[in-house]
Amino acid sequence: MPVLVRLGWRDLSRNRRFTLLFILNLALGLTGFLVITSFGSSLGRHLDDNIREMLTADLVLRSARPLTVEEMERSRLLAGPGSRFSEQVSLYTMVTGNGVSRLAEIVAIDGSYPLYGAFEYSGTLSHIEVITGLQQDRKVLVHRETARSLGLNLGDTLAIGQAEYEIAYFFDRDPGSDFTALTLGPTIYLGMPHLQETGLISFGSRLRYYLYIGLPATADLPGTTARITEALAGPMVEPPADIQVVDARDINRNLNRVMDYFSGYLGLAGLVALFLAGMAAAYLFSEHLRAKRKETAVLLSLGASHRQCLVLYTGQLALLGLTASLVALVLAHLLLPIFAQLFAGIVPADLQLRVHARDAGIIVLVGSVGSLLFCLPVYQRLFNARPLHLLQETGGGRMSGRHETVFFLFSLLPPLTMLLLLAIVASDSLLQGTLFTGGLVITALFFFLAATLVLGSSRRWSHTSNLTWKIVWRNLHRNRLFATPGFVAIALAMLLVSLVPQIENGLLTEIRQPEDIEMPVFFLIDIQDAQRQPLEDFFRGTGHELSPLSSMIQGRIVTVNGIPFRQWLERHERAEDNLFRRTEFNFSSRDKLDVSETIVQGPPLNTTLWSPQSGAPFEISMEEQFSERLGVVLGDHLMLSIHGIEMEGRIVNLRAVRWNSFQPNFFMLLQNGVLDEAPRTYLASVSRVEADRQQEVMNQLTAAFPNISVIDVSRTVEQLGAITVKLAASLRFMAVLAMVTGLVAVFAIARQEALRREREINLLRVLGAGPGKIRLITMLEFGFMGGAATMVAIAVSYACSHGVAWLLFDRIWQFDWQTGVGMLVAAMVVCSLTALLASDSVIRRRPSELLG
Amino acid sequence: MIIEVENLHKAYPQPGSGTLSVLAGAGFSLAAGTTLAITGQSGSGKSTLIALLAGLDTPDSGRILINGQDLAVMNETRRTRFRAEYIGIVFQQFHLLPHLTAEENISLPLELAGRHSSREHTGRLLEKVGLGTRGRHLPGQLSGGECQRLALARALVVEPVVLLADEPTGNLDVTTGREVSDLLFELVDREKMTMIVVTHNPELAKRCTMRLQLEQGVLR
Numbered sequence A: 001m002p003v004l005v006r007l008g009w010r011d012l013s014r015n016r017r018f019t020l021l022f023i024l025n026l027a028l029g030l031t032g033f034l035v036i037t038s039f040g041s042s043l044g045r046h047l048d049d050n051i052r053e054m055l056t057a058d059l060v061l062r063s064a065r066p067l068t069v070e071e072m073e074r075s076r077l078l079a080g081p082g083s084r085f086s087e088q089v090s091l092y093t094m095v096t097g098n099g100v101s102r103l104a105e106i107v108a109i110d111g112s113y114p115l116y117g118a119f120e121y122s123g124t125l126s127h128i129e130v131i132t133g134l135q136q137d138r139k140v141l142v143h144r145e146t147a148r149s150l151g152l153n154l155g156d157t158l159a160i161g162q163a164e165y166e167i168a169y170f171f172d173r174d175p176g177s178d179f180t181a182l183t184l185g186p187t188i189y190l191g192m193p194h195l196q197e198t199g200l201i202s203f204g205s206r207l208r209y210y211l212y213i214g215l216p217a218t219a220d221l222p223g224t225t226a227r228i229t230e231a232l233a234g235p236m237v238e239p240p241a242d243i244q245v246v247d248a249r250d251i252n253r254n255l256n257r258v259m260d261y262f263s264g265y266l267g268l269a270g271l272v273a274l275f276l277a278g279m280a281a282a283y284l285f286s287e288h289l290r291a292k293r294k295e296t297a298v299l300l301s302l303g304a305s306h307r308q309c310l311v312l313y314t315g316q317l318a319l320l321g322l323t324a325s326l327v328a329l330v331l332a333h334l335l336l337p338i339f340a341q342l343f344a345g346i347v348p349a350d351l352q353l354r355v356h357a358r359d360a361g362i363i364v365l366v367g368s369v370g371s372l373l374f375c376l377p378v379y380q381r382l383f384n385a386r387p388l389h390l391l392q393e394t395g396g397g398r399m400s401g402r403h404e405t406v407f408f409l410f411s412l413l414p415p416l417t418m419l420l421l422l423a424i425v426a427s428d429s430l431l432q433g434t435l436f437t438g439g440l441v442i443t444a445l446f447f448f449l450a451a452t453l454v455l456g457s458s459r460r461w462s463h464t465s466n467l468t469w470k471i472v473w474r475n476l477h478r479n480r481l482f483a484t485p486g487f488v489a490i491a492l493a494m495l496l497v498s499l500v501p502q503i504e505n506g507l508l509t510e511i512r513q514p515e516d517i518e519m520p521v522f523f524l525i526d527i528q529d530a531q532r533q534p535l536e537d538f539f540r541g542t543g544h545e546l547s548p549l550s551s552m553i554q555g556r557i558v559t560v561n562g563i564p565f566r567q568w569l570e571r572h573e574r575a576e577d578n579l580f581r582r583t584e585f586n587f588s589s590r591d592k593l594d595v596s597e598t599i600v601q602g603p604p605l606n607t608t609l610w611s612p613q614s615g616a617p618f619e620i621s622m623e624e625q626f627s628e629r630l631g632v633v634l635g636d637h638l639m640l641s642i643h644g645i646e647m648e649g650r651i652v653n654l655r656a657v658r659w660n661s662f663q664p665n666f667f668m669l670l671q672n673g674v675l676d677e678a679p680r681t682y683l684a685s686v687s688r689v690e691a692d693r694q695q696e697v698m699n700q701l702t703a704a705f706p707n708i709s710v711i712d713v714s715r716t717v718e719q720l721g722a723i724t725v726k727l728a729a730s731l732r733f734m735a736v737l738a739m740v741t742g743l744v745a746v747f748a749i750a751r752q753e754a755l756r757r758e759r760e761i762n763l764l765r766v767l768g769a770g771p772g773k774i775r776l777i778t779m780l781e782f783g784f785m786g787g788a789a790t791m792v793a794i795a796v797s798y799a800c801s802h803g804v805a806w807l808l809f810d811r812i813w814q815f816d817w818q819t820g821v822g823m824l825v826a827a828m829v830v831c832s833l834t835a836l837l838a839s840d841s842v843i844r845r846r847p848s849e850l851l852g
Numbered sequence B: 001m002i003i004e005v006e007n008l009h010k011a012y013p014q015p016g017s018g019t020l021s022v023l024a025g026a027g028f029s030l031a032a033g034t035t036l037a038i039t040g041q042s043g044s045g046k047s048t049l050i051a052l053l054a055g056l057d058t059p060d061s062g063r064i065l066i067n068g069q070d071l072a073v074m075n076e077t078r079r080t081r082f083r084a085e086y087i088g089i090v091f092q093q094f095h096l097l098p099h100l101t102a103e104e105n106i107s108l109p110l111e112l113a114g115r116h117s118s119r120e121h122t123g124r125l126l127e128k129v130g131l132g133t134r135g136r137h138l139p140g141q142l143s144g145g146e147c148q149r150l151a152l153a154r155a156l157v158v159e160p161v162v163l164l165a166d167e168p169t170g171n172l173d174v175t176t177g178r179e180v181s182d183l184l185f186e187l188v189d190r191e192k193m194t195m196i197v198v199t200h201n202p203e204l205a206k207r208c209t210m211r212l213q214l215e216q217g218v219l220r
Helices: A003-016 A018-054 A067-081 A127-134 A146-151 A221-233 A248-291 A293-301 A306-342 A355-382 A402-409 A413-427 A430-461 A468-480 A478-510 A531-537 A564-571 A576-578 A624-630 A690-706 A713-756 A758-766 A771-808 A817-844 A845-852 B046-053 B076-086 B104-112 B119-127 B143-156 B174-190 B202-206
Strands: A061-062 A083-099 A100-109 A141-145 A157-159 A163-173 A188-192 A208-212 A243-247 A521-528 A550-560 A584-588 A599-602 A618-623 A638-644 A645-659 A669-670 A681-688 A707-713 B003-013 B019-030 B035-040 B059-067 B087-090 B162-166 B196-197 B210-215
Touching: A003 A018, A003 A306, A003 B104, A018 A248, A018 A306, A018 A355, A018 A413, A018 A713, A061 A221, A067 A208, A083 A690, A083 A707, A100 A690, A100 A707, A127 A141, A127 A163, A127 A188, A141 A146, A141 A157, A146 A163, A157 A188, A221 A243, A221 A248, A248 A293, A248 A355, A248 A413, A248 A430, A248 A478, A248 A713, A306 A355, A306 A713, A355 A402, A355 A413, A402 A413, A413 A430, A430 A468, A430 A478, A430 A771, A468 A478, A468 A771, A468 B210, A478 A771, A478 A817, A521 A531, A521 A690, A521 B046, A531 A681, A531 A690, A564 A624, A618 A624, A624 A645, A690 A707, A690 B196, A707 A713, A713 A817, A758 A771, A758 A817, A758 B059, A771 A817, B003 B046, B019 B046, B019 B059, B019 B210, B035 B046, B035 B202, B046 B059, B046 B162, B046 B196, B076 B087, B087 B143, B104 B119, B104 B143, B119 B143, B143 B174, B174 B202
Parallel strands: A100 A188, A141 A163, A584 A669, A618 A645, B035 B196, B035 B210, B087 B162, B162 B196
Antiparallel strands: A061 A208, A061 A243, A083 A100, A083 A157, A083 A208, A141 A188, A157 A163, A521 A681, A521 A707, A550 A584, A550 A638, A550 A681, A599 A645, A618 A669, A638 A645, B003 B019, B003 B059
């Protein structure tokens, strides 16, 4: 065996170009995949380790109404001895300081908050000092940046509702703020005893009540959560329950779901890079084996068995794959800090991104075993090597065509299975992984047919008087059997390379720029019935546009088709929407649909007023995705409870809503007349306010209507934009990696094709063609092959990206012809130049040397 | 007899349908220590015959007995083992491994067979073929004649019963060719080996104890 090790090692050392190209190419592909898996693992571990600190409790009861004494006592009892409790109330409202108003989240806390995690204070403040101060006096705890934005400092006063509070403390970081990159306003903490003084606890206020529970270390969290959930939904409150009980597991699931959306995309982009690398590796290795055919035959003639040759080349592959994995580990180690920067503000600040042992193990396995599997289809070259070839006058002995095809087809199964498994892991979905892999196989077959057609047709074009083109077309036709794999490989590489930016572009376009909708400047909530006319008067004549006011009434779904809502959810709600289990929703009515919504199924709502006396159910219009989550369809009956009165409605249409339009929209619109008797608040949006007057208008609005919350849409869009930029950067990071890997693949393929034609180039030189002519022929030949392959690839990529976007990203797709043209030009240039570079050393040699 | 070949048939499939018959009942016997030259026109099947004798290919029918063992009934693994133990081959194109030194090229057959290879042994062989000072050189650093001498040393390292040579001087100029053939016959004679040479070279053929011509698939 040592002789095989020596032979393998010598061979790799001697073929440095092949060795380096193989390792670089595979390492790039592995790096992308490793960075993504490491990111996912690091985040997962961080969530597992810190979830209690993020939630600040083991479990939380939250409701839109105060918990009754009985509910409190029962929850405390079920939590068991040794448990700790903390109460909290929060609401969004306008705050004013130094004449400047802005929306903020007011959080009233008691002396026990937080049960887990901690505030990080500016200076030398102690938590006891702060928490006691908040409970005793009318003081607030704010972030220094919040105070600065309002032009305030320590000791200044801040108006919240009807009361004024002293800014007494600054914090640098508050507990549970890890995933609050997108907020409507800053958080301001005050003591629970001083919340009432704001005067904001009245009808129409959107308060949220929380009871945080910290269980003893030995407590059974799932059991306790289940018992409390059952108790609160049981005999005390007939279904549906209006108290949500969530624990760390729910938060973990929810956060993971959010991150899975992007890591799934990134994972597939990483897999694209890995696939390209695998494809190029197989191509390189195939050419390596072709070049080694004579040496293999010599070994066989000297008494080596086929098994020994198999061990020799398999060992080489494993060594190359292993080295590529180690290079990938180093590269990933260097790239992860950049990845952390890209996601800064979106992921927890103290998240440590690193390559875990498990991920490193997987990548070493994928690198070494994966490269074997990827190269399995080209192993037939090894079996084609026969010592007979070494003798004069013998040319036979190749594997028969049928056996070759059968071997090739069977040997495709292991790499395809590996690809399928990796795709399932990367996308975290059996369906998406299967579609991804199936799509690749079908596309490769399609490219094969396209190559046969294009290269076969080149003979027809060779009937030209131009000698250069005649040689180009004849070469392409004559070498079509060799050129076909190159064509397919280039087409696949370019397809995958162009697919990534196309999907990315569609996604970003949708996030950033809703079409045909004027973005509002402010979004107004909590408008009281009595304030409708004064509000319209306020905006009249200012040039600012107030949208029609949308009524909003909170209510509950009691039953669906006669089945209690909770039971219905258990049967129909999608598993990944677990946290969606709320029973309270906002309802509205409107005479005509907003521009941001479109009916996609069913007729418009009946415009006549519904009357309870009619005996017929009222009509409901439901948002399309909401209906999918609930598992309801057209014609289903819903019993709603609005302010204690139960009424039955029927779903008559489904709407598609552009939520990013920031227009007042609702999951459910009810027929006119249903909500007429119920007390309600209103929503509206304001547009056409000049940028330099926005703060002034907001201040005036808050002064005139202190209870109305004004959401600064432009600020929110700005926040969303900042997050989008970060996400886009991470997407581009992966796209660039896929592109680089793809270009390395194209380089490798073009180089091997050029080397393969070395003899033809030599022959032309001997026959008198000058170096310039040969360079031109080479460039045209490879430029055409690269261009034709890329054109087919781009056409397919438009269709594929449309399909993938439809499947993964809610039908978001954007036609991007510039990228296509760019790719086409780039592919032609890269293929031409690469071929030129590869053949240059041959072209520059003297014909006499070539003859020798 | 060290080699007995009886009624050997071999045909190759041709594109389309039909086959090309290369050997059609070839046969001969060879005593130990003799040398045989096989001549014939290009395409007459000389190399096919030597491939069958080396166990690199199998006949369609007939028997090939070498040292009493029938190659025609062996599977590929057994043929490979047999070849490694009893047969040495010298090719026209040398077929040395370019990344191994002269010493390493010589010891390769032994190592592949899992047998011990000492530096003294390879050194002695290098001395025998006149390359005593070239052990650490790569084939690329040797001349054509030196490469063929090296290939000869590699063929002899397993101490074969039969040496098969396929146009051993075909790639060399006249003077070098003569030097190599001198060496070849000297070593065969000294080692008491049996040798079969396939050649177009009448001078080389004349030096063999037996000469057969391959015509229309049979030896005459």
